[in-house]
Amino acid sequence: MTSWFTRKIVDLFSALADFYYSRKYEAIAERMGLEESQVSAQKQGFIVIQIDGLAYDHLIEAMARGHAPHMKRLLEKKALWQPFDVPLVLWPQGQRAQDRAQDAALKLARWRCGLPSTTPAAQAGIMFGNNFDIPAFRWYEKESNTSVVCKVPRLAKAMQDRISIGRRGILRGGSSYVNMFDGDARLSLFTLSAINSQRFFESVRGVGFLLLFLLSPLRVLRVILLSLWEYLVDLGKRFVALFVPSYYQPFSVLSPFLQIITNVVFREIQTFGCLIDIYRGMPAIYTNYYSYDEIAHHFKIASAEALKALRGIDNQIKQIDRMRTQYRRRHYDLYILSDHGLTPSVPFKKAYGRTLGQYIAEQIGEGVFTDERGGEERPSAAKALFLLEELKGIEARLSERGASLVQAAYRFVDKRLVVDPVLSSAEVDEDDSWDLSKRSDIVVRNSGSMSHVYFNVTPRPMNLSEIALIYPSLLNRLVEHEGIGLVVGREEGETVIVGKDGTLTLNEGVEVRGKDPLLSLPEPELAASQLHQLASFPHSGDIIIFGAWREDGEVVCFENQVASHGGLGGPQDYPFIMYPGRLSLDFEEVTNAKDLYPHFAAYLDGASREKLEDTI
Numbered sequence: 001m002t003s004w005f006t007r008k009i010v011d012l013f014s015a016l017a018d019f020y021y022s023r024k025y026e027a028i029a030e031r032m033g034l035e036e037s038q039v040s041a042q043k044q045g046f047i048v049i050q051i052d053g054l055a056y057d058h059l060i061e062a063m064a065r066g067h068a069p070h071m072k073r074l075l076e077k078k079a080l081w082q083p084f085d086v087p088l089v090l091w092p093q094g095q096r097a098q099d100r101a102q103d104a105a106l107k108l109a110r111w112r113c114g115l116p117s118t119t120p121a122a123q124a125g126i127m128f129g130n131n132f133d134i135p136a137f138r139w140y141e142k143e144s145n146t147s148v149v150c151k152v153p154r155l156a157k158a159m160q161d162r163i164s165i166g167r168r169g170i171l172r173g174g175s176s177y178v179n180m181f182d183g184d185a186r187l188s189l190f191t192l193s194a195i196n197s198q199r200f201f202e203s204v205r206g207v208g209f210l211l212l213f214l215l216s217p218l219r220v221l222r223v224i225l226l227s228l229w230e231y232l233v234d235l236g237k238r239f240v241a242l243f244v245p246s247y248y249q250p251f252s253v254l255s256p257f258l259q260i261i262t263n264v265v266f267r268e269i270q271t272f273g274c275l276i277d278i279y280r281g282m283p284a285i286y287t288n289y290y291s292y293d294e295i296a297h298h299f300k301i302a303s304a305e306a307l308k309a310l311r312g313i314d315n316q317i318k319q320i321d322r323m324r325t326q327y328r329r330r331h332y333d334l335y336i337l338s339d340h341g342l343t344p345s346v347p348f349k350k351a352y353g354r355t356l357g358q359y360i361a362e363q364i365g366e367g368v369f370t371d372e373r374g375g376e377e378r379p380s381a382a383k384a385l386f387l388l389e390e391l392k393g394i395e396a397r398l399s400e401r402g403a404s405l406v407q408a409a410y411r412f413v414d415k416r417l418v419v420d421p422v423l424s425s426a427e428v429d430e431d432d433s434w435d436l437s438k439r440s441d442i443v444v445r446n447s448g449s450m451s452h453v454y455f456n457v458t459p460r461p462m463n464l465s466e467i468a469l470i471y472p473s474l475l476n477r478l479v480e481h482e483g484i485g486l487v488v489g490r491e492e493g494e495t496v497i498v499g500k501d502g503t504l505t506l507n508e509g510v511e512v513r514g515k516d517p518l519l520s521l522p523e524p525e526l527a528a529s530q531l532h533q534l535a536s537f538p539h540s541g542d543i544i545i546f547g548a549w550r551e552d553g554e555v556v557c558f559e560n561q562v563a564s565h566g567g568l569g570g571p572q573d574y575p576f577i578m579y580p581g582r583l584s585l586d587f588e589e590v591t592n593a594k595d596l597y598p599h600f601a602a603y604l605d606g607a608s609r610e611k612l613e614d615t616i
Contacts, residue, residue, distance in 0.1 A: 043606050045174075046333045047274070047324060048126075048286040049317055052119060053293025054310065055341025055571035056110040058301055067307045070318040071336060074578065077105040104325055105581035106334065110574050113340045114592030115530035116450060117565045117572045119288075120150040120159070120180050122339035125593030126600065127170050127183035127286070130163040135540040136447035137566055143459045147371075147445070148539075156180055156192035170600040174284030175277045177270040183286060189273055190266065267291065271316045278323045281330040284603065287320075288339075289313040296342050297561045301571075333603075337577040339593070343570030345449060345557040348483050348547065356451055356545065356558045357444040363477040364440070372444040434458050439470060445541070446558035448566030452541030462542040464489035464496055478545065483556040485548035485569075486517055488531055495535040497528070506532045520549060526591060527568060582609065585616045 063072040113122050116136050124131040138149040148155055160181045169184025176185035181193045188194035270287050277285050292313060296306040317336060324332045349355045357372030434457055441456040455462055457470060468475055478487050479498050487498045497504040499517025506528055518524035534540055547556030549569045557564035565572040579585060599615040
């Protein structure tokens with residue numbers, strides 16, 4: 001009797017939830033001119049929620065301290081009720097409730113993102129199964145004199161065009177929110193590689209843009225309160241900094257108001273978009289929350305600011321999970337993952353009084369010009385680019401007064417937006433000739449604790465022996481420096497890894513002279529394989545430098561960050577993944593983000609549970 005009554009309560013709740021979500025999101029979708037998915041609703045869908053930069057170990061710690069309560073509950077969920085002896089097929093609604101209970105439970109695993117430990121390499125691997133020649137977050141292409149930084153939309157688009165050749169994106173027919181790449185998504189919002197392809201609000205006219213959020217009054221209230229709170233907190237910190245200058249160091253060039261727009265309003269919009277997509281029955285949804293990574297870079301991994309951002313993301317996950325379990329036009333598998341972790345860091349300049357580029361210039365002599373770039377990934381700046389595009393999209397549909405307000409907002413954002421410049425000149429002669437007059441022309445590109453260094457005496461990649469001939473003392477000085485852990489280079493197809501006490505040479509075999517420089521890492525053989533692959537990329541540096549690993553667990557990084565990723569060593573190498581509890585998956589063999597691609601690509605073909613389990 002108790003089980004029967006429980007089933008009836010669950011069935012009633014399910015019916016009410018279906019009615020509520022159908023009416024609410026039908027009105028929103030119609031107002032936005034968004035059609036329902038053309039992919040059969042009988043096909044299993046998936047939702048990927050990415051928390052940028054959250055390492056496996058740091059998630060465990062955050063859950064233990066109460067900063068990710070919903071994710072913790074997802075790991076602890078059990079079935080709401082157990083069926084009795086009579087087959088459940090006699091109660092279709094009861095079967096659906098049981099499915100919901102099973103779908104709600106998730107499992108947690110650690111995986112290895114590979115090298116470089118960056119968002120572009122991870123998302124390219126996951127979405128297309130190909131991250132070849134993405135050597136860092138920023139790099140240099142000698143043959144065309146081009147500086148590449150992954151937050152520039154046209155470069156992200158060119159990258160996707162290259163890596164996607166002959167491959168199906170895992171989001172085909174689905175949606176992408178706040179990502180580097182779109183995975184062949186039908187709808188992309190705030191996605192770098194798809195900027196200008198389709199605007200989320202392109203069918204919304206006039207005040208209808210505002211009415212969309214008024215259909216969700218609680219969301220409007222939450223945005224207002226969060227924005228006000230963010231502003232007051234920032235104001236309070238700036239006030240304290242008047243008396244204690246070291247207390248507060250703003251980590252963004254954006255004003256507090258623009259920071260609120262990009263970190264509060266955008267976060268709510270991407271969640272809002274996911275909820276609409278679940279109603280529409282989109283077959284695949286991938287959304288990325290950046291704020292934890294961006295804040296932890298500058299306030300430490302376990303700082304109050306970073307954990308506050310994580311709790312905010314956890315709340316967004318709760319909203320999406322509630323929608324997918326209560327409104328079931330399509331069955332969705334939920335995955336929550338990170339693209340890489342973060343390792344506690346000490347900046348090279350802070351520790352040694354100069355940047356890596358300045359140190360290199362000092363070793364070579366007077367007159368050396370080092371073009372050094374590092375800085376921040378600054379997703380908030382990238383999101384501001386999307387804001388400009390969306391403003392353009394709705395300006396023409398507004399009244400004269402409304403358009404003037406949009407133009408004023410556009411100017412406000414544009415004046416405060418700083419994006420790394422991209423250098424490009426005409427193609428150089430592909431002849432392998434040397435130009436020793438460019439001996440002093442050196443390019444340094446920093447990405448966390450890894451730096452690619454290029455010498456412009458020749459447009460092709462250089463061997464270590466050639467570098468030693470032209471810059472006789474440089475390699476020794478680099479290896480001897482306390483803040484440098486490894487110097488990696490090429491020599492006639494071989495990869496040479498040089499540490500302070502020994503050298504490791506990789507080709508078809510392994511040759512060690514002195515002490516293996518990778519022995520201090522937890523997985524030296526894997527690290528060697530990853531370094532060998534990285535050195536094989538056409539646009540990796542002539543030498544690749546890695547910051548030293550300290551006994552306190554910190555790594556020396558070449559940017560101004562107290563937590564970094566991009567290099568090798570520590571939690572940055574080990575992200576997490578939460579996946580459906582009904583699946584038996586073993587992530588021990590996953591050593592690169594591209595190893596996850598077959599699993600998600602299997603959904604495109606409507607794979608069964610057994611086939612999904614065979615992909616990992």
